[in-house]
Amino acid sequence: MELGTQPSSTAEILPRVGARVRRRQAELVDEWIDVVAWAQDNVVTTVEGAATLVEGVIDTGVPIAGDGAPLVSEFNLMELIAVLGRSPDGGRGYVGRIIECAWRLPGVYAAVVEGRLEPWRAERIADLTRSLNADAAAFVDRQLAAVGGVGWAQLERLVTEAVIRFDPDRAEQERQAAADRRRVYFDDVDGNGQVESHAILDAADAHDFDQALSRRAKLRGQLGDTDSFDVRRAKSVGDIARHDLGLDLLFADEETGEVIATVPGRKVVLNVHITDTALNTDEAGNPFANPVGRWDEGRAPVSVAQIKEWLQAPNTTVIVRPVIDLADCVPVDSYEIPDRLRRRVELRDHSCRFPGCPKQATACDLDHATPHGQGGATCPCNLVPLCRRHHRAKTFSSWRYVIVLPGHYLWTSPHGHHFLVGPDGTRALDPPRSPATH
Structure with missing residues (x-):
């Protein structure tokens, strides 16, 4: 740009940047197709002479x-890597990832070729x-395709x-x-x-410890x-280590009136969902139980063996919640x-619904899509x-969204770019529209 020329506006720059990104991706997809064709021509039938991975x-x-x-x-791979202009180790990893997609993840590979998935995401x-x-691998591919x-x-x-499902x-x-790698250790005293202390703990033990520290910190505040x-x-870490007698005092919970005398044991809440995947069948049609559970707060799949181990801890209280119909609408009159209701929304959406935001729904505000003051229920x-940051963006900037279906949201950016957010993540929609046409 020459000095004195008028700089382009943001509305003009963003489409050009997007067009270049799409051109680069198209060229990279062509490269993937050529690498797959090369692999088909250079197959060997024995491990001798086959390309393998290198660590260090x-x-x-x-x-x-x-x-x-x-x-x-x-x-032959060495030649291909040289033509690609990649390092030997990096090149074999790159080609290996393309072969992995083409042969073991056909749904992922098709998404790359059709332009629905960026190649770098497929490599990951x-x-x-x-x-x-x-x-x-086939299970992962099917789930991603779905x-x-x-x-x-x-x-x-x-x-x-x-x-857990296919290689128990x-x-x-x-x-x-x-x-076996669990441990607690301390650095030198400054x-x-x-x-500084560091720990690798059982996830449920870490959760219990976190809750115990918060409870004792609150009681310390009540003690002055x-x-x-x-x-x-x-x-409170020291309090727990020494069983501080001051924490044996009685306090009443301000909300429930419950008298707290000692630290409660582990509390486990089981949400039992009966779905079409709760029971599976083998090739002979015989039913077997789904071996995968979900840890809600950890947002992770866990094995049934792990759940049983957690439930067997001393002084564990187990609360079984009935199945919740997440599609049910139960409005209330108040703001x-x-x-x-919060629990239903958290179980439905799991995280902040702004494009690409991973913050857990349990730590988010709940926004009235149609404001309560305008008749929104x-x-x-x-x-x-x-989350608070993106709640502010929706409230104080030109970011807007509409609810397409329960759990699916269409966002519009200030310059007319569109993003569909749902259970499968965020998808950018093209081409953008001018804000004036909304």
Whole structure:
């Protein structure tokens, strides 16, 4: 740009940037198609002479793609990598991910070729599935085809579920190995007499510990401790270690009137959902129980064995909640949102519904899609979880959304770009429209 020329407006710049991104992606898709064609021409039938992965400087002997994908010639791959202009190790990983998609994740590969999925996202998926057996990889591919796309955390949970479903022995071995790595350790004491602590804990134990610290920090405040809540939580670690007698005093919960004398034990709430996946059938049509559970607060799939272990902890109180119809509309007259409605919205949406935001719904505001002052109901069908940052964006800027279906939201950016947010994540919709045409 020459000095003195009028700079382009944002509304003119954004379409040009988007067009270049689409051109680059189209060229990369053509490269993927050529790599797949190259692989078909360079298959070897034995592991001798086949390309394998390298970790550091050590050849692992593991093929560059997972079980069921073709073995390709090591020496011919070197030539392809040179033409691609990639490093030897990075190049074999790159080609391996394309082969992984083309042969073991056909739905993902088709989405790349058709322009529905960015190649770099497909590569990330391939990295996670390469170690899975063929059945588990096919399961991940089917699930991704059904929902269209997911966030990284959700993808990792999907892979975890695939391992639990189709390779239970591996899942249990990994669970036991992870349990053996649990530890608590402390760094050196600094000049101010403080020390950093680190821990790897069972997830349920960590949750209980977190709740215990918050409870004791609150009680400390009631006893007159004027430090910040975070400092009181830190001081409560010592209270728990020493069983501080001051915490044996009786306090009444301000909301429920319940008298609290001692720290309660573990409380577990089971939400039992009966769905078409609750019972599965094998190839012979015989039913078997779904071995996958969900830890709501951890937002992760867990095995039934892990759930049983958590429930067997001493002093555990188990609360079984009835199945909740998430599509049910139960409005109330007030602006304030009852906990029962909040729970329905959180179970439906799980996270902030702004494009790409992963913040958990339990930590979000609930926005009235149609404002309450304009006749909008306080009802799950009109309530949307938005984190504080994105709630402010919707309230104070030109970001807007409409509810397409329960759990599905169409957002419009200030310059007319559209994003569809739903259970399968965020999808950008093209072409954008001018804000004047809305």
